[in-house]
Amino acid sequence: MSAVLEVRGLRTEFLTAAGILRAVDDISFSLSAGEIIGLVGESGSGKSVTGFSLLGLIDPPGRIAGGSVRLNGAELVGMTPGELRRRRGREIAMIFQDPIATLNPLLTVGQQMAMALAAHERVSTKAAADRCTEALARVGIPSPRARLSAYPHEFSGGMRQRVAIAIALLHRPAVIVADEPTTALDVSIQAQIVAEMRSLAREFGVAMIWISHDLAVVSGLASRILVMYAGRIVEEGPAARVLRDPRHPYTCGLLDSLPAATAPGVPLRQIPGAMPSLLALPPGCAFQPRCACATPDCAVAPEMTVERDRSWRCFHPAGVASERVAS
Amino acid sequence: MLGFVVQRAFQAFVVMVVMSMIVFVGVYAVGNPVDIVIPPDATQAMRAEAIHRLGLDLPLWQQYGVFVWRLLHGDFGRSFVYNMPVLDLIGGRLPATLELVLISILFATGVGVSLGVYAGVRPSGLVAKSIMGLSILGFSVPSFWVGLILILTFAVSLGWLPAGGRGETVEVFGVPWSFLTLDGLGHIVLPALNLALFKMAMMIRLARAGTREAMLSDTVKFARAAGISEGTILRRHVLKLISIPIITVFGLELGSTVAFAVVTETIFSWPGIGKLIIDSIGVLDRPVMVAYLVLTALLFVMINFTVDLVFAAIDPRVRSGKTRT
Amino acid sequence: MTEILSAAPAPASPLRLFWREFRRNRLATAALAVTVALALLAAFAPLVAPQNPYDLAHLSLADARRPPGYLGTGGYVYLLGTDPQGRDLLSAILYGLRVSVEIGLAAGCIALTIGATFGVLAAYAGGWIETLIMRAVDLQLSFPAILLALVLAALLGQGKAQLVTALVAAQYAYFARTAYGAAAAERRKDYIEAAMATPLGAGRVVFRHLLPNCAPPLIVVATVQIASSISLEATLSFLGLGLPVTEPSLGMLISNGFPYMMSGRYWISVYPGLMLILLIMAINIVGDQVRDQLNPRLRR
Numbered sequence: 001m002s003a004v005l006e007v008r009g010l011r012t013e014f015l016t017a018a019g020i021l022r023a024v025d026d027i028s029f030s031l032s033a034g035e036i037i038g039l040v041g042e043s044g045s046g047k048s049v050t051g052f053s054l055l056g057l058i059d060p061p062g063r064i065a066g067g068s069v070r071l072n073g074a075e076l077v078g079m080t081p082g083e084l085r086r087r088r089g090r091e092i093a094m095i096f097q098d099p100i101a102t103l104n105p106l107l108t109v110g111q112q113m114a115m116a117l118a119a120h121e122r123v124s125t126k127a128a129a130d131r132c133t134e135a136l137a138r139v140g141i142p143s144p145r146a147r148l149s150a151y152p153h154e155f156s157g158g159m160r161q162r163v164a165i166a167i168a169l170l171h172r173p174a175v176i177v178a179d180e181p182t183t184a185l186d187v188s189i190q191a192q193i194v195a196e197m198r199s200l201a202r203e204f205g206v207a208m209i210w211i212s213h214d215l216a217v218v219s220g221l222a223s224r225i226l227v228m229y230a231g232r233i234v235e236e237g238p239a240a241r242v243l244r245d246p247r248h249p250y251t252c253g254l255l256d257s258l259p260a261a262t263a264p265g266v267p268l269r270q271i272p273g274a275m276p277s278l279l280a281l282p283p284g285c286a287f288q289p290r291c292a293c294a295t296p297d298c299a300v301a302p303e304m305t306v307e308r309d310r311s312w313r314c315f316h317p318a319g320v321a322s323e324r325v326a327s
Numbered sequence: 328m329l330g331f332v333v334q335r336a337f338q339a340f341v342v343m344v345v346m347s348m349i350v351f352v353g354v355y356a357v358g359n360p361v362d363i364v365i366p367p368d369a370t371q372a373m374r375a376e377a378i379h380r381l382g383l384d385l386p387l388w389q390q391y392g393v394f395v396w397r398l399l400h401g402d403f404g405r406s407f408v409y410n411m412p413v414l415d416l417i418g419g420r421l422p423a424t425l426e427l428v429l430i431s432i433l434f435a436t437g438v439g440v441s442l443g444v445y446a447g448v449r450p451s452g453l454v455a456k457s458i459m460g461l462s463i464l465g466f467s468v469p470s471f472w473v474g475l476i477l478i479l480t481f482a483v484s485l486g487w488l489p490a491g492g493r494g495e496t497v498e499v500f501g502v503p504w505s506f507l508t509l510d511g512l513g514h515i516v517l518p519a520l521n522l523a524l525f526k527m528a529m530m531i532r533l534a535r536a537g538t539r540e541a542m543l544s545d546t547v548k549f550a551r552a553a554g555i556s557e558g559t560i561l562r563r564h565v566l567k568l569i570s571i572p573i574i575t576v577f578g579l580e581l582g583s584t585v586a587f588a589v590v591t592e593t594i595f596s597w598p599g600i601g602k603l604i605i606d607s608i609g610v611l612d613r614p615v616m617v618a619y620l621v622l623t624a625l626l627f628v629m630i631n632f633t634v635d636l637v638f639a640a641i642d643p644r645v646r647s648g649k650t651r652t
Numbered sequence: 653m654t655e656i657l658s659a660a661p662a663p664a665s666p667l668r669l670f671w672r673e674f675r676r677n678r679l680a681t682a683a684l685a686v687t688v689a690l691a692l693l694a695a696f697a698p699l700v701a702p703q704n705p706y707d708l709a710h711l712s713l714a715d716a717r718r719p720p721g722y723l724g725t726g727g728y729v730y731l732l733g734t735d736p737q738g739r740d741l742l743s744a745i746l747y748g749l750r751v752s753v754e755i756g757l758a759a760g761c762i763a764l765t766i767g768a769t770f771g772v773l774a775a776y777a778g779g780w781i782e783t784l785i786m787r788a789v790d791l792q793l794s795f796p797a798i799l800l801a802l803v804l805a806a807l808l809g810q811g812k813a814q815l816v817t818a819l820v821a822a823q824y825a826y827f828a829r830t831a832y833g834a835a836a837a838e839r840r841k842d843y844i845e846a847a848m849a850t851p852l853g854a855g856r857v858v859f860r861h862l863l864p865n866c867a868p869p870l871i872v873v874a875t876v877q878i879a880s881s882i883s884l885e886a887t888l889s890f891l892g893l894g895l896p897v898t899e900p901s902l903g904m905l906i907s908n909g910f911p912y913m914m915s916g917r918y919w920i921s922v923y924p925g926l927m928l929i930l931l932i933m934a935i936n937i938v939g940d941q942v943r944d945q946l947n948p949r950l951r952r
Binding site: 085102106153 | 550
């Protein structure tokens with residue numbers, strides 16, 4: 001399978017009063033047509049910034065400082081704003097966490113969809129209405145034609161997120177970046193949306209980057225998982241293997257803190273401490289201050305260790321160490 | 328929608344009743360206007376006669392009753408000083424104030440919102456900083472002093488524009504207007520600019536703050552992610568999002584501009600109701616004061632009512648009875 | 653994105669942090685310096701001013717309306733010229749500044765006290781008291797302060813106390829609304845509900861929780877309102893409704909010079925006006941910065 005999206009050494013920085021803040025540091029991955037990957041990490045790990053960087057939506061004082069993002073073979077880093085705009089929405093689209101905030105409360109859903117349509121195509125009002133109706137029907141909104149003239153507040157949270165998904169799918173993009181699209185929704189609705197997205201991805205061959213802090217949501221959806229910590233990828237691999245047999249202590253911590261990993265009545269385990277400020281990262285491995293396995297070696301930043309189809313950034317990977325002891 | 332209108336109309340009515348009471352009691356509680364209308368050497372009998380004629384011997388609540396009764400018949404009483412019906416007096420002066428206020432506030436809003444949106448889109452540029460400097464200046468400099476400087480610069484030093492009066496007027500529908508003649512337009516420029524400056528500063532701030540907030544909103548981010556161009560985002564999303572606070576303030580400021588016209592009219596000898604009220608306050612001409620205040624209150628209530636209706640037209644959430652945010 | 657940027661180094665004391673951020677804006681720091689300097693000048697005007705403008709012995713009508721830099725009959729150089737009564741304009745401005753600051757501060761502080769009391773009372777008491785107070789405040793807020801001050805000043809007559817009363821009546825509502833907003837938000841929190849249930853609660857709730865929560869927005873409103881009282885006072889004095897002529901504020905000085913403007917004797921009005929603007933602008937810039945720093949929505 002050929003990659004629709006190829007990211008190599010992506011770096012995004014923010015210029016702050018206290019110095020340069022490296023929010024995304026040397027991120028590389030690739031995405032094949034129709035593939036869903038999960039980008040997982042705590043808040044502040046840089047996963048959202050990664051998503052925005054892919055679309056070239058980093059506002060000053062932030063900037064993409066280096067690396068390469070190739071979408072359908074075209075290099076996006078360094079592209080003019082106009083060329084980028086013509087690709088956004090048409091080749092790569094994004095949906096956000098809070099559907100209440102993303103839709104304009106003062107415009108009807110139909111007006112907003114028509115705007116998104118007109119951004120890339122010249123269509124008559126009649127044709128636009130047809131296309132928008134079709135798009136709403138595709139994401140499972142009942143009586144879509146009538147709903148075009150409704151305002152966002154007349155939809156429920158889940159329905160609003162479906163509208164946002166319909167807008168993202170209008171031009172059948174190759175890639176959709178979904179930034180925590182179910183976090184603001186009720187659990188029952190979450191499952192619906194996840195199932196919907198999975199079938200849409202399959203049906204249209206849309207590749208998806210699903211950004212979430214919740215490993216449980218990602219586990220049922222993604223074929224590959226990237227775990228981010230402090231702006232870097234610390235572990236990457238096929239979803240099933242990362243979840244069943246994690247290598248990086250941070251991934252182990254995330255898995256341990258899932259309610260399903262703990263027996264009923266036993267307090268949930270947590271990762272001790274909080275993510276360090278990106279302006280004051282410890283030398284060496286950024287996870288070292290919170291890590292139970294840390295040794296003096298960790299004062300040097302570990303490189304990516306690659307083993308077949310997975311890789312990790314740690315001197316003391318969980319599964320591997322125990323194997324060595326056993327052998 | 329109809330329920331909404333009825334509810335707001337009832338609120339407006341209650342406000343008017345309360346306001347008329349406050350104004351009446353406030354104005355009538357102070358000073359004795361009899362001294363103005365009778366000669367200083369008047370006998371006690373003449374004095375008593377005058378008090379009786381003006382109805383000042385009745386208890387206050389009866390005076391208020393008479394006042395309201397007359398009010399409902401369109402009778403605001405006669406001015407003690409000009410000795411003519413107050414309504415005619417105010418009606419004759421009203422067009423001058425109206426044209427001054429409307430021209431100022433339209434100018435202030437048009438220019439202020441454009442500058443504010445620009446400053447909000449590019450907040451760190453030099454132009455934006457100059458615009459904000461201008462707005463702080465407009466906010467801080469007392470309006471009467473701006474008037475003085477305008478007169479000093481354009482009337483006294485440069486001699487380009489007249490310093491006072493309405494100039495030539497044209498009658499349309501029996502009402503004289505200045506802005507329709509070249510001479511009248513020349514006369515209205517300085518007072519209108521004077522009156523507009525403060526409002527413009529306010530509109531700049533409002534539009535800038537609203538634009539900055541809107542530009543950082545998820546709505547705009549989502550629109551960008553959909554590939555919608557910056558121009559379209561600005562026109563369709565941002566302008567729409569900032570329109571609500573701007574319309575509120577426009578409405579409120581329309582009223583306060585009528586109030587501020589008092590200062591501008593005094594400086595530029597503009598023969599409107601503002602100049603009239605200042606003159607009337609000076610001589611305690613109660614009927615004029617009461618009529619001015621009640622009419623201004625009515626104007627405010629009507630403006631607030633209209634703003635509420637416009638809100639409902641713009642914001643679907645208000646229409647459907649949800650609280651506005 | 654925002655979450656990363658806020659992950660700054662651990663905070664020191666909030667006040668010091670506030671000051672550190674404030675100092676980063678050079679314009680605001682300069683404005684603060686000007687505000688403090690003008691306040692000191694106003695406080696010590698009798699020591700600083702070259703002349704006592706109220707002392708009739710110093711005045712000579714021969715020196716009236718002289719331009720800046722004029723060498724007077726007494727061998728004294730009038731740096732900013734003289735006013736229609738032959739007073740040294742610089743001295744008159746300094747004394748006028750004193751009167752303006754005095755009135756602005758008095759009106760601002762009294763309005764703050766009354767307004768905050770009403771606002772917190774409404775938020776604390778709830779029920780019909782809340783409805784009554786806030787309806788009255790909202791009603792008043794829909795009318796421009798200048799109109800109210802104008803009418804009151806006219807009805808009460810001239811004098812400092814009357815003027816301050818008019819200004820307070822025109823402005824307390826802004827404080828009341830602000831205090832109410834902050835206090836009501838806090839009042840609805842569960843821990844306050846709990847504290848109210850205990851008999852010792854009332855004073856504690858008001859002074860330990862409600863008032864401190866109102867303080868930041870009230871400080872912002874206070875700076876703006878002090879500047880606006882000063883401006884309002886000047887406007888009223890200009891319209892002849894403010895202070896008696898014997899104790900001229902900056903507004904009165906400007907008003908006195910107005911008739912001479914047409915004949916080109918600009919300085920009598922212009923210099924007091926510049927002082928007035930400097931004062932109001934400095935306070936407004938400081939207020940702006942404080943508000944920006946306290947507004948969580950513009951924070952990154």
